[in-house]
Amino acid sequence: MNRLILVIGAVFTLGLVSCDNDDDTDDTTQAYDRGPMLENYSQNIILPRLQDFHEKTASLHESVEALKQKTNSQNLAEARESWKQAYQSFQYCNAFNFGPGDQIDGTFLEKLGTFPPDTTQIETYISQNDTTFNNFNRNTRGFTALDYMLFNRDENATVQYLNGQNRMNYVLAVSRRIKTVTDKILADWQQYASSFESNLNVEAGSPTSLFYNSFVKSYEAVKNFKTGLPLGKRPGQQAAEPYQTQAYFSGYSNELMQAHLESIYQLYEGIGVDGSDREGLADFVESTYGGQSLAADTREQWNSVTDAFENLPQKPIHELVLENQTEMDDYYTELSKQTRFFKSDMSSKLGISITYDSGDGD
Structure with a gap:
């Protein structure tokens, strides 16, 4: 009986040590x-x-x-x-x-x-x-x-x-x-x-959390409002609404969206205005267990987003949503796929909660 108790105790102790080691391995945010x-x-x-x-x-x-x-x-x-x-x-x-x-x-x-x-x-x-x-x-x-x-x-x-x-x-x-x-x-x-x-904290309200949430929300603005809204993809819409395009009167919506996309990529990678690639969200992701794979998948999908955008004719968005719906639908689809990497997977990997309501349910 005493021997059995000792064995059980030893197993329990090993389990605690194992759990502690696992925590140390996964606690990459620290x-x-x-x-x-x-x-x-x-x-x-x-x-x-x-x-x-x-x-x-x-x-x-x-x-x-x-x-x-x-x-x-x-x-x-x-x-x-x-x-x-x-x-x-x-x-x-x-x-x-x-x-x-x-x-x-x-x-x-x-x-x-x-x-x-x-x-x-x-x-x-x-x-x-x-x-x-x-x-x-x-x-x-x-x-x-x-x-x-x-x-x-x-x-x-x-x-x-x-x-x-x-x-x-x-x-x-x-x-x-x-x-x-x-x-x-x-x-x-x-x-x-x-x-x-x-x-250097990551809980809600910390600089890292605030910045990350603002980054994701900025990305979602491209998907939901600069693309989805004029394309007619938002809840309650039945068809394209070209007037809902950013910069409708000037017709500069395409150029502005290109600048916004470039901004998002630079924020993710940590690229400064001088073009230098320093520490950024991508490096934070890569430092986590399995993070290098996620970062690679994120970049691969981002390439799909930019390819779809570059495949669009060089016309204002309010014209594209009427005249090139197939290409715009493809672009919107790639943007929607990117949401998983920037929002769901990245949030989970970094241990940072999404603290805003996008109204998308994703």
Whole structure:
């Protein structure tokens, strides 16, 4: 009897040791040093991207001021080009909706990038000469409002449209607000950077969790809203709705989506604005047990996404959803497949919970 008890005790002890060893093997979120990763994101990606965007929004506002002083074709062309350059730069910043990018009056993206525009409400505000923005109609300001007001007609007709004082007052107020919002997030990030870099936890609310969730949500914006919405894939839609396309009036939706896709890939890999590949989410994944296989599968599927996008004709998305539905469906399918790797598998592997509701059920 005593011998039996000793044997059982020995087996139990070995089991405990085995469990402890397994925990040590799988507890890679503790083994991986996230300090260099967070520093890379802060110093080489987020701050430089925001700085570039800050400079381009300043140029946009200057060009709109010149357009107000003299509303002619030349100044309109310069304002349109400044808008395009700033909006493209914004595609590389629209994942920064945490920390300084998440305020009581909305996120960075909501303030500047909500689309499509509510043109009826915009015209109402213009007729009332209301430039206070004391409302929750985010689709009446930001880049979407300028897309409508600067591009909704051909060049000569737009010059005539903007010659009304109220209209130029509104255009100027929108560009000023874009600049003000950008000024604030850059200044706030410069203060927030040190705390972002120094907190190495992964629980909900930590910098790593906030950044990862914002990264995934930015990816899902490409799938759900920039692709699925105009294609008619969202709940309740019966057919394609081309007006739901980002940058519908300017027709720059294809170029903007390409910039957004590039931004997502760079964030995943940890590629800085100087092109250097440093520590990023991909390295964090690779440090985990079985993570190298997941990272390889993630990159393989991402190649399928980019191949499908590059297979699209070089036309605005609002034309593609009507004229090239097969190619757009293929692109949307590849985006949907990517969700598993960025969202489900990666979340499980890193031990980071998804803390937002995408409304997709996936």
